[in-house]
Amino acid sequence: MKTIDTLGDLRGKRVLVRSDFNVPLDGTTITDDGRIRAALPTLTELLDAGAKVIITAHLGRPKGSPDPKYSLAPVAQRLGELLGKPVTLAADTVGEDAKAKADALGEGEVLLLENIRFDPRETSKDDAERGALADELASLADAFVSDGFGVVHRKQASVYDVAKRLPHAAGKLVFKEIDSLSKATGNPERPYAVVLGGSKVSDKLGVIGNLLTKADELLIGGGMVFTFLAAKGYSVGTSLLEEDQIEAVKGYLRDAEANGVEIVLPVDIVVAPEFKADAPATVVPADAIPADQMGLDIGPESAKLFADKIAQARTIVWNGPMGVFEFDAFANGTKAVAQAMQDAAGFTIVGGGDSAAAVRILGFDESKFDHISTGGGASLEFLEGKELPGVAVLGD
Ligand SMILES: Nc1ncnc2c1ncn2[C@@H]1O[C@H](COP(=O)(O)OP(=O)(O)O)[C@@H](O)[C@H]1O
Numbered sequence: 001m002k003t004i005d006t007l008g009d010l011r012g013k014r015v016l017v018r019s020d021f022n023v024p025l026d027g028t029t030i031t032d033d034g035r036i037r038a039a040l041p042t043l044t045e046l047l048d049a050g051a052k053v054i055i056t057a058h059l060g061r062p063k064g065s066p067d068p069k070y071s072l073a074p075v076a077q078r079l080g081e082l083l084g085k086p087v088t089l090a091a092d093t094v095g096e097d098a099k100a101k102a103d104a105l106g107e108g109e110v111l112l113l114e115n116i117r118f119d120p121r122e123t124s125k126d127d128a129e130r131g132a133l134a135d136e137l138a139s140l141a142d143a144f145v146s147d148g149f150g151v152v153h154r155k156q157a158s159v160y161d162v163a164k165r166l167p168h169a170a171g172k173l174v175f176k177e178i179d180s181l182s183k184a185t186g187n188p189e190r191p192y193a194v195v196l197g198g199s200k201v202s203d204k205l206g207v208i209g210n211l212l213t214k215a216d217e218l219l220i221g222g223g224m225v226f227t228f229l230a231a232k233g234y235s236v237g238t239s240l241l242e243e244d245q246i247e248a249v250k251g252y253l254r255d256a257e258a259n260g261v262e263i264v265l266p267v268d269i270v271v272a273p274e275f276k277a278d279a280p281a282t283v284v285p286a287d288a289i290p291a292d293q294m295g296l297d298i299g300p301e302s303a304k305l306f307a308d309k310i311a312q313a314r315t316i317v318w319n320g321p322m323g324v325f326e327f328d329a330f331a332n333g334t335k336a337v338a339q340a341m342q343d344a345a346g347f348t349i350v351g352g353g354d355s356a357a358a359v360r361i362l363g364f365d366e367s368k369f370d371h372i373s374t375g376g377g378a379s380l381e382f383l384e385g386k387e388l389p390g391v392a393v394l395g396d
């Protein structure tokens with residue numbers, strides 16, 4: 001990968017930057033700005049060099065059309081505060097307003113394009129469709145800097161295809177992430193434990209097969225757990241469940257046994273009748289979730305079990321909250337894992353937009369973790385040893 005300085009003199013040049021500004025929101029309030037702060041070193045370098053900076057980013061998973069709920073307006077505001085200069089938000093992604101505002105941009109000024117996932121071509125599986133959007137993005141700029149580490153595992157127009165159309169470089173965040181994560185992939189000190197949770201269940205189930213050849217222990221919590229419990233034949237009530245993955249999970253359980261990898265599942269679950277902050281919470285054994293209840297956190301016995309395993313491991317990677325930590329009643333499992341990671345003697349990596357946010361929001365000390373990655377899926381795929389499309393394309 002090339003560094004920004006290989007792009008030559010950037011004064012007066014239009015530089016398109018892909019950032020990951022997929023921050024947690026409560027309405028229009030950003031509850032954790034970690035991903036915006038992580039983007040600052042690259043943006044500052046470009047602005048100091050006199051570039052005209054045009055940023056493209058996504059927020060959430062809108063359905064390929066404009067949706068005010070997923071507007072980047074709160075991000076433009078916060079980024080402006082952090083940079084100490086106004087950040088203009090285009091009303092569209094590559095439309096008339098984006099073009100006009102890109103043309104009007106001066107040296108050292110910043111334009112943020114509206115959520116790139118408002119355009120259905122961004123996430124299209126069709127190369128030509130993505131290519132057409134990438135052509136339009138590329139026409140706005142003279143060079144491309146890829147700095148959204150959290151999204152480099154996605155083969156998407158603003159991450160992958162645009163790099164094929166412009167002189168390109170990797171930003172400082174992408175370099176820093178790869179450097180830190182490489183320390184854990186090379187030759188991890190053992191026991192090597194991976195803690196998985198969160199709600200992007202189908203994405204993350206996909207990495208398990210590969211992790212079974214690398215890690216010594218997998219600790220499973222969060223929304224993932226119910227597909228495992230279902231695979232063991234337990235009923236999971238109204239919890240998150242990927243029914244079409246149950247057979248695959250049965251296979252993982254068999255492979256784990258054959259490989260001598262321990263899959264540690266919760267022994268108790270905090271359940272509630274609905275997904276609400278003030279829903280009445282009860283602790284039940286993991287094999288006795290009532291039919292009308294959903295699992296929203298791992299229970300206290302499981303939290304102790306997970307904390308013990310983390311204390312004994314020498315390398316620990318954690319992605320995905322153990323429960324719905326945004327609601328106090330369901331935050332204890334995530335707190336217990338974060339505390340155990342903070343106290344661990346082993347090498348600790350936390351990855352993921354929400355996991356990293358949880359560490360900060362729940363008041364843990366970031367400096368006590370060896371690396372806090374801005375990417376969850378991206379860091380897991382990197383640790384699997386997979387080629388990340390958004391990184392591979394930068395080597396071309
Ligand atoms: N049991 C559960 N049921 C529903 N959602 C859950 C559950 N456990 C965790 N979550 C949710 O998972 C979300 C984070 O998932 P994910 O995006 O996969 O993590 P990350 O961003 O760290 O990679 C959080 O918003 C949390 O509320």
Ligand SMILES: O=C(OP(=O)(O)O)[C@H](O)COP(=O)(O)O
Pocket residue numbers: 020022060061150151154200351352353354374375376377378
């Ligand atoms: O939040 C993100 O990833 P993460 O939850 O794996 O950390 C990235 O912004 C990627 O988002 P996506 O998983 O909707 O492609």
